[in-house]
């Protein structure tokens with residue numbers, strides 16, 4: 016079923032009023048450059064979008080949440096994400112350098128209205144210069160929320176340095192508390208190392224810690240109430256994520272995946288779930304207050320369910336993605352990418368030109384799921400060439 020978006024039709028000039036983005040000479044310069052830089056039909060400039068409009072798309076959504084992949088490499092091989100044999104990693108010179116990352120974030124924040132940053136991958140902790148990258152971003156943006164999604168391997172050794180460098184908080188992916196099930200899902204026997212990472216992150220104050228879990232039928236689905244009990248009793252916020260068709264093996268099926276409705280049903284045997292009264296505010300997760308059936312008067316914690324497949328949230332999408340090699344992906348499921356790295360490395364090309372190209376990429380953002388309608392698994396859905404790890408989850 017298609018989604019409804021109240022919005023100017025494709026190509027009609029949106030209003031620049033009330034964008035909330037940076038203004039002043041730098042942004043105005045970018046606007047001037049943008050207007051002159053692009054004459055292609057369907058571009059943001061041709062539609063009258065100015066720099067101060069930020070990362071606006073044809074359907075009236077404005078991206079303020081920047082998700083930046085630091086690397087395509089990873090030390091796990093989660094079955095829903097990577098092939099067992101791994102992938103051909105990008106050569107180092109094809110990947111954004113630390114300085115390029117810091118510059119891109121500055122352009123996003125100062126010129127284009129980015130208001131929060133998520134570092135992801137691949138596995139961000141495998142980057143040797145991760146702490147320096149966080150520190151570089153933080154020195155430019157004292158108030159920017161900077162979070163990181165990680166598998167937690169090595170976090171025990173880096174958590175304090177990341178906290179000191181200015182990382183705000185983390186999401187750790189953890190699908191099972193049983194060593195054998197963990198190893199089956201990730202193809203690596205590293206559960207104790209992940210738990211050590213979570214523990215150290217909590218100790219140094221990298222909270223609120225969120226735990227991401229993808230449930231796979233017949234493997235870890237029975238564990239959902241135990242995972243929730245573990246999370247709330249440690250003060251973590253658990254996220255159950257519906258599996259999306261972004262795996263290397265193309266093994267996803269609509270009938271095989273576990274739906275949000277099923278998850279709620281399993282949880283409600285042990286817990287009472289009531290909607291979190293806070294505004295969802297464009298977040299992928301629908302949040303629920305959790306009360307144990309054994310203590311129904313006490314809110315034990317919060318759980319979020321990310322139902323990208325069965326209850327999509329594309330109409331309120333605020334995300335812009337940059338891959339590890341500096342390409343804009345306007346949607347997780349995009350079939351088009353726009354290269355910023357080449358511009359960043361062209362001598363004399365200024366921030367305004369980079370901003371303008373980024374705006375053009377976002378103007379072309381698909382309505383939903385890489386298409387003009389929602390429908391992961393529909394007959395006309397085409398899985399992107401990249402796996403989740405190479406996009407930046």
Ligand SMILES: Nc1nc2c(ncn2[C@@H]2O[C@H](COP(=O)(O)OP(=O)(O)OP(=O)(O)O)[C@@H](O)[C@H]2O)c(=O)[nH]1
Nearest residue numbers: 133164186225227254256299300321323334347408
């Ligand atoms: N379809 C879709 N799924 C997304 C998108 N962003 C995140 N997700 C899914 O949500 C999962 C969790 O993302 P995280 O960023 O770790 O968590 P989150 O709930 O979005 O973030 P916070 O609550 O802000 O920490 C991802 O792994 C994806 O499966 C998106 O733009 N589209």
Ligand SMILES: C[S@@+](CC[C@H](N)C(=O)[O-])C[C@H]1O[C@@H](n2cnc3c(N)ncnc32)[C@H](O)[C@@H]1O
Nearest residue numbers: 096136137138164165166188227258259403408
């Ligand atoms: C691609 S990973 C990158 C960051 C880090 N390596 C990690 O695992 O947290 C980001 C998130 O994407 C999720 N993910 C990966 N493949 C997925 C899929 N096919 N469907 C839903 N979520 C997926 C993971 O569970 C993880 O929480």
Ligand code: SF4
Nearest residue numbers: 089091093096166404
């Ligand atoms: S989900 Fe994260 S940890 Fe697992 S294979 Fe993908 S990138 Fe690696």
Ligand code: SF4
Nearest residue numbers: 329332346347383384
């Ligand atoms: S599928 Fe695309 S449009 Fe929908 S929420 Fe994700 S990134 Fe946004």
